[in-house]
Amino acid sequence: xxxxxxxxxxxxxxxxxxxxxxxxxxxxxxxxxxxxxxxxxxxxxxxxxxxxxxxxxxxxxxxxxxxxxxxxxxxxxxxxxxxxxxxxxxxxxxxxxxxxxxxxxxxxxxxxxxxxxxxxxxxxxxxxxxxxxxxxxxxxxxxxxxxxxxxxxxxxxxxxxxxxxxxxxxxxxxxxxxxxxxxxxxxxxxxxxxxxxxxxxxxxxxxxxxxxxxxxxxxxxxxxxxxxxxxxxxxxxxxxxxxx
DNA sequence: ACATTATCCTGCACGC
DNA sequence: TGCGTGCAGGATAATG
Numbered sequence: 253x254x255x256x257x258x259x260x261x262x263x264x265x266x267x268x269x270x271x272x273x274x275x276x277x278x279x280x281x282x283x284x285x286x287x288x289x290x291x292x293x294x295x296x297x298x299x300x301x302x303x304x305x306x307x308x309x310x311x312x313x314x315x316x317x318x319x320x321x322x323x324x325x326x327x328x329x330x331x332x333x334x335x336x337x338x339x340x341x342x343x344x345x346x347x348x349x350x351x352x353x354x355x356x357x358x359x360x361x362x363x364x365x366x367x368x369x370x371x372x373x374x375x376x377x378x379x380x381x382x383x384x385x386x387x388x389x390x391x392x393x394x395x396x397x398x399x400x401x402x403x404x405x406x407x408x409x410x411x412x413x414x415x416x417x418x419x420x421x422x423x424x425x426x427x428x429x430x431x432x433x434x435x436x437x438x439x440x441x442x443x444x445x446x447x448x449x450x451x452x453x454x455x456x457x458x459x460x461x462x463x464x465x466x467x468x469x470x471x472x473x474x475x476x477x478x479x480x481x482x483x484x485x486x487x488x489x490x491x492x493x494x495x496x
Numbered sequence: 497a498c499a500t501t502a503t504c505c506t507g508c509a510c511g512c
Numbered sequence: 513t514g515c516g517t518g519c520a521g522g523a524t525a526a527t528g
Contacts, residue, residue, distance in 0.1 A: 259504075286522080304521035305506085320506090339506045341522065382499090391523085399521065465520095485501065486521080 257322045260337070262345045272296065272346050273325070285359050285395025289352070297352045303341030309334055360393040363432055364440075368394070370422075373429045377417035385413035385483050388432070397432065399486050400464045401439060405431040407463040410473075412495050413488045414481070463489045 253273050255266040264272065273292065280291035288308060290298040300308055311317065314332030317324050323344055325333040335344060347355070361367050361376075376394070380387045388394065388402040397405070406413050408431035411424065442459050462472050466489060467480040476493035 257505095301522080303505095303523085337505095339504095339521075341505065343523080386499095389522090484499090487519090 253323070253325045255323050257340055260322055260335075260340055260342055260344055262343060264346055269344075269346050273298065284356055285362070285391055286398070287359070291349070295349045297347045297349050299343075299345040299347060299352065299355070300335065301343045303337060303339070303343065305339045306335065306337035306342030309336075358392055359395040360391060361395065363394050363396055364436055368429075368433070370426055370429050374422055374425050377420065377425050377428075379418070381416045381418050383414050383483060384411055384417050384428075385488050387417055389484070389486075394432070396436065399488075400459070400461065401432075401435050403464045403489050404461060405435045407490060407495060408435065410495050413483065413490050463491065465489065 253270045255261055255270065258266050261269055273296070276292040276294055276296055278290050279293055280289075282289040282291070286301060288300040288302070290300065292298060300306075302308065310327070311332045311334055313330060314324060314326045317332055317334050318336055320336045320338040321334045322337050322340060322342070323335040327333060335342065361372060373394075377387070380390075380393070382390070384406060385402050388397050388405065389399065403413065405428060409424070409428040411420075411428055417425065417428075439459050463478060466478045469478050470476070471478055471491040471494060474491065474494045476491055478489055479492050481488050481490075
């Protein structure tokens with residue numbers, strides 16, 4: 253194992269982490285929200301967060317790692333498990349499996365699972381006085397929505413990102429619930445298509461944003477100019493005319 | 497206890 | 513052409 257960027261690794265210092273990981277077998281691969289969990293032999297767990305620009309993949313020969321490979325593992329057959337991340341906002345942590353359960357308990361409901369019922373969503377929404385956009389990005393409530401998909405879901409449900417969901421009607425919440433599921437399903441579909449294409453250097457199929465990054469452009473639904481505001485230090489894009 | 501802001505980091509778009 | 517500036521993202525720490 254090699255760690256080029258010490259700040260991508262927590263909580264152990266790189267030499268300690270290497271010692272903890274080397275020689276162990278990957279026994280399982282799971283995902284919870286934006287987190288990837290590699291179960292290791294000996295009750296270890298590698299927790300990978302890709303941040304914004306991170307990527308995790310296996311290459312046929314570890315020597316062919318790419319320029320922005322920040323952390324990599326030489327597998328026992330000579331293949332390489334690469335954690336690349338040009339902007340280095342990704343994180344890699346090692347836990348003993350017992351410690352990890354606490355971390356996972358912090359995470360909210362999986363939006364593409366059958367746990368994400370309308371009733372559950374209504375209950376969550378009614379319990380928060382935060383602006384809708386902030387609420388949707390809170391990983392402790394719903395696990396997996398980031399800045400782009402939160403904006404897209406609100407646009408599709410025609411809802412104002414600045415307003416709290418606490419007193420919104422069940423009918424409107426149903427529309428937002430459905431929009432979240434649709435947006436995420438579409439995002440997954442895009443990713444699957446991109447990776448299904450032959451050739452390593454294929455461009456990833458881009459998610460067709462209807463509102464994100466369209467400041468000043470006409471709303472695709474009503475033609476009004478799209479606005480950009482700041483919420484929680486992040487840009488929010490929305491149509492002030494048809495999102496209410 | 498809550499809400500807002502700063503921090504990390506690099507690549508890219510932009511203006512002069 | 514090239515340089516500087518600002519912005520983008522998620523999570524967490526720090527501040528109000």
